[in-house]
Amino acid sequence: MGALVSIAREVREVYEPPAAPPLRVVDPARAHEELVTLARRRAADDVAMLEPLLVAHEGRVHETLGLASFQEYCSRLFGWCGRTTRERLRVARAMRSLPQMRARWAAGELTYSVVRELTRVATPEVEGEWLKWAAGAGVRRTVREVAQTVSRHRPGAKPSDPPAPFEEQTVTVALRMSGSEAARYSEARAEATRRLGHSVDDETFAKMLLDAFLRGGTAEGDAGRAPNQVRMTVCERCGATERQAGAEGLVAVHPRVGEAALCDAQVLREGERAAQTVPPKTRRAVLQRDENKCAVPGCRHASFVDVHHVIRRADGGTHDASNLVTLCSVHHDAAHEGLLVIRPGAEPETFRFERADGQSYGTITKELSGCNAAAGAFVSAATRTGSERHARLEVDETRRETAHAGRNASAIRPQPRASVAHVGHRSEAGPAIPVSLLEQVVGLLTSMGFKKHESRTLVERAIAGTELPSDRAPTTVELLRASLRANVLRG
Numbered sequence: 001m002g003a004l005v006s007i008a009r010e011v012r013e014v015y016e017p018p019a020a021p022p023l024r025v026v027d028p029a030r031a032h033e034e035l036v037t038l039a040r041r042r043a044a045d046d047v048a049m050l051e052p053l054l055v056a057h058e059g060r061v062h063e064t065l066g067l068a069s070f071q072e073y074c075s076r077l078f079g080w081c082g083r084t085t086r087e088r089l090r091v092a093r094a095m096r097s098l099p100q101m102r103a104r105w106a107a108g109e110l111t112y113s114v115v116r117e118l119t120r121v122a123t124p125e126v127e128g129e130w131l132k133w134a135a136g137a138g139v140r141r142t143v144r145e146v147a148q149t150v151s152r153h154r155p156g157a158k159p160s161d162p163p164a165p166f167e168e169q170t171v172t173v174a175l176r177m178s179g180s181e182a183a184r185y186s187e188a189r190a191e192a193t194r195r196l197g198h199s200v201d202d203e204t205f206a207k208m209l210l211d212a213f214l215r216g217g218t219a220e221g222d223a224g225r226a227p228n229q230v231r232m233t234v235c236e237r238c239g240a241t242e243r244q245a246g247a248e249g250l251v252a253v254h255p256r257v258g259e260a261a262l263c264d265a266q267v268l269r270e271g272e273r274a275a276q277t278v279p280p281k282t283r284r285a286v287l288q289r290d291e292n293k294c295a296v297p298g299c300r301h302a303s304f305v306d307v308h309h310v311i312r313r314a315d316g317g318t319h320d321a322s323n324l325v326t327l328c329s330v331h332h333d334a335a336h337e338g339l340l341v342i343r344p345g346a347e348p349e350t351f352r353f354e355r356a357d358g359q360s361y362g363t364i365t366k367e368l369s370g371c372n373a374a375a376g377a378f379v380s381a382a383t384r385t386g387s388e389r390h391a392r393l394e395v396d397e398t399r400r401e402t403a404h405a406g407r408n409a410s411a412i413r414p415q416p417r418a419s420v421a422h423v424g425h426r427s428e429a430g431p432a433i434p435v436s437l438l439e440q441v442v443g444l445l446t447s448m449g450f451k452k453h454e455s456r457t458l459v460e461r462a463i464a465g466t467e468l469p470s471d472r473a474p475t476t477v478e479l480l481r482a483s484l485r486a487n488v489l490r491g
Contacts, residue, residue: 306326
């Protein structure tokens, strides 16, 4: 506690509150000079606050004052909300390993908001690269520029590196309204719960409201009209997808968003009339067949639905009703993400719905790794091949191989590992195998019932063996098949 008292005394001595300066009229040039001086002083103050803030937090100084939390302490002292307090602490911890950024910040060359974003990706190895990009040659980038670039990279990446695979961010949206409108908002949410037959989270309710506003032309009398008007740009090099978002311009969205929308959309191309991906007559017939609601068993969503192509047009699918099914937006997204599998049924224009791991839709099991692994394999294969149909065939083949090997597999017995290749590397005869592929196969084996260390042992034996191709990295199916045969042949 003595250290905290010492820091508090030192802070009071250094930050003795100055007397309020008298108000005076200054010319614009003088005002600018004063603002620059104040900005530098503010940056220096922010840096000076870092270590005392961490020590006070680690020493739980708020308990000495009888306060409930450190967030309350900072709220009363600085007026910060809980999120601001957490971000300040995160930045303070990051500054302990980023001395260059700390020095540039203290000199007034960076602001707290810019530093806050940079610390999401900057590490000691790439710190200089990010500083040069954000405030090089005297040009300071705006917080928005920095945040947009940072959002496309992962920790340890350089600003010049290619964008990382898209990961949608979660944001917080606060609403301010009168009490009467808040009551109507609560009533609308209760109605959404009643229609769906279960409680709804924030995102699901927001999607329902936005669909109601943005899909105003999907009334019963206009059932043939597609609900989506899509304006997107797709990078031919990396497949990145962007969507027009009003005054915000083009914003990044997951490529699956574009694929789902194009299942049932009015497509607008420059210089051409709007065209529907599903003919209006066919769309009306499919909606009538599915009773104008999501066809997934147990789903009661009927307000805003899409017509989904079970086999994509890009994969050779047609607009025939036997290839079209009505889905709500949640199940539509799940189908394109590999979490929901739709197959033709025994009768014409009927469908079977399955989980990602092949079990019937609605099956509840304690173990989820099989679904996650299968969905991950589907997305990976679809990204690699550009075809959801081929991705589904590959995942199905993997499932058949694992089921066959599982029926014939003997018990695992510990084996010496001196001659086994280390996971993540190949023998001199073949190229390196991506770690992501190794982890994917380990996950598939674990979902079959193997223990994790046993799964890794099988993968290592497959890598050390001679079954894998020597001129390229193996596919998921090839590595999984070799791993399972390593178990069977181990005997």
